[in-house]
Amino acid sequence: MAEKPVISRIEAAKLLKDGDTLATATFGLGGLPEDLLVGLKERYEEEQHPKEISIMWSCGIGNNQPGRGADHLLADGLVKRIIAGHVGSSPGMVQAIVDNKYETYLFPQGVFTQWYRAIAGKKPYLTQVGLQTFVDPRLDGAKSTPKTTEELIKVVNIDDRDWLQFPQMDIDVAFIRGTTADVNGNISVEHETCKLEQLELAMATHNSGGVVVAQVKYLAEGKSIDPKSILVPGGLVDYIVVADPEYHYQTMGTFYSPEISNQVRKSVKDAKPVKFSTRKIIARRAAMELKPQSIVNLGIGTPDMVAHVAQEEGVNDEYQVTLEMGIWGGTPTGGLDFGGSYNSDAQIPMANQFDFYDGGGLDLAVLGIGEIDQYGNNNVTKFGPKVPGPGGFINISQNTKDIVFVGTFTIGSKAHVEDGKLVITDQGKGPKFVKQVEQVSFSGKYAAENEQRVLYVTERAVFDLYQGQIRLIELAPGVDLQKDILDLMEFEPLIAEDLKEMNPDIFKEEWGGLKEIIQAKKLQEEEII
Secondary structure: OOOOOEOOHHHHHOOOOOOOEEEEOOEEOEOOOHHHHHHHHHHHHHHOOOOOEEEEEOOOEOOOOOOOHHHHHOOOOOEEEEEEOOOOOOHHHHHHHHOOOOEEEEOOHHHHHHHHHHHHOOOOEEEOOOOOOOOOOOOOOOEOOOOOOOOOOEEEEEOOEEEEEEOOOOOOEEEEEOOEEEOOOOEEOOOOOOOOOHHHHHHHHHHOOOEEEEEEOEEEOOOOOOHHHEEEOHHHOOEEEEOOHHHOOOOOOOOOOOOOOOOOOOOOOOOOOOOOOHHHHHHHHHHOOOOOOEEEEEOOOHHHHHHHHHHHOOOHHHEEEEEOOOEEOOEEOOHHHEOEEEOOOEEOOHHHHHHHHHOOOOOEEEEEOOEEOOOOOEEOOOEOOEOOOOOOHHHHHHHOOEEEEEOOOEEOOEEEEEOOEEEEEEOOOEEOEOOOOOOOOEOHHHHHHOOOEEEEEOOOEEEEEEOOEEEEEEEOOOOOHHHHHHHHOOOOOEEEEEEEEOOHHHHOOOOOOHHHHHHHHHHHHHHHO
């Protein structure tokens, strides 16, 4: 195969014409060909072209710092339309969307990677992911700003089942990223945290007659990369850009660590326990839902603390954690390094991971609480004018057998433990349990129809979804039912006849009881068999 042109970021930007559709891979700053976005910004500042492009990405973009990620695209007239899975990590872009600057559609993360695969195969893309949520055109149709009016998603009925049909479209230019390119354009990802949708996006663009540009750290001789290590074959790549290191971060917070890319194993012998807090209490209660040999997904924030609790409790071998980016096993990285895993067992393309998730492969998911209403709906995608986007939340929450939503009971509440009892020092700025959510990111009605088991775990109470309504099933020790729970909810929940106290042991500085809980479940399963 002939050698591929190695070009500058400005030359890459000049491949775009006015009105083109550009798609890029990303996970924060990881997987993001940010140097190419810088080139696009620089070209536009110089030429005022390309104008009115549409841009697509599936995951979080940026690192919460102004000027990074999607903030490179803020020049007036550059972007007309955004189709994204998450925008919340690029502050300037968040504000521009709040200001109604762009047509903006927010699709589930898993939709993108499978949609790209359908575009590549020139097939219709149908999914049930998003039914009865804001993605459903009978609600919002994923339209997320007032100026967004075109209906891109349709409801179709096949064999008496509703499906969402996403549009057929061509991609004019794709920006993808790897670690090393050989001179023939073969791309490997040895320093990346995961594989993402780089392959599916390159195929979709190539088969659309578009142009694929790969940003890499290193350029190698032809045929010098192990063929099994190549994620994107050179036949799908048109141009190579060797990145400015400033714009090729491994994660939102780390330029490069071999531990995060699993090139070396991270020692966990000296790992310090997570500080005791109400968040840790919530994570412990969620961890009590782990089952032997279960396959699990953990969200960012309090949900990913479940993995640290499990490690402290010595039960890491009792379950397998997965991340939507395609990671299996290990301990998820947190904070600005979210999106990777230390000591993972396997990594697969994101499209395949979402096939597994969408088909009900997960046994348990632990995800965050935004606001919950009386019917069990959860909103994590719209708070006033801010619309961060769903990420993988809808795919995961809609299709997992057991769901645990976690978060503090009210917005900004504060509490600590004294003598084994929860002492609330600040009731918070406002309720999270509201009469009606602002937007439906998770449908309680859909969950009830599909017989999902749903828990809502807070530091002071645990609720479940019972006959289509929220039901209080556990109270923290020291909590007053009326003053600390019912008076701070905008609706009156059902209350279980056998209302229990939350396990008092999880309110101690040291616990040590999770292994026993999982062992009891294991014995119970053996008795059933």
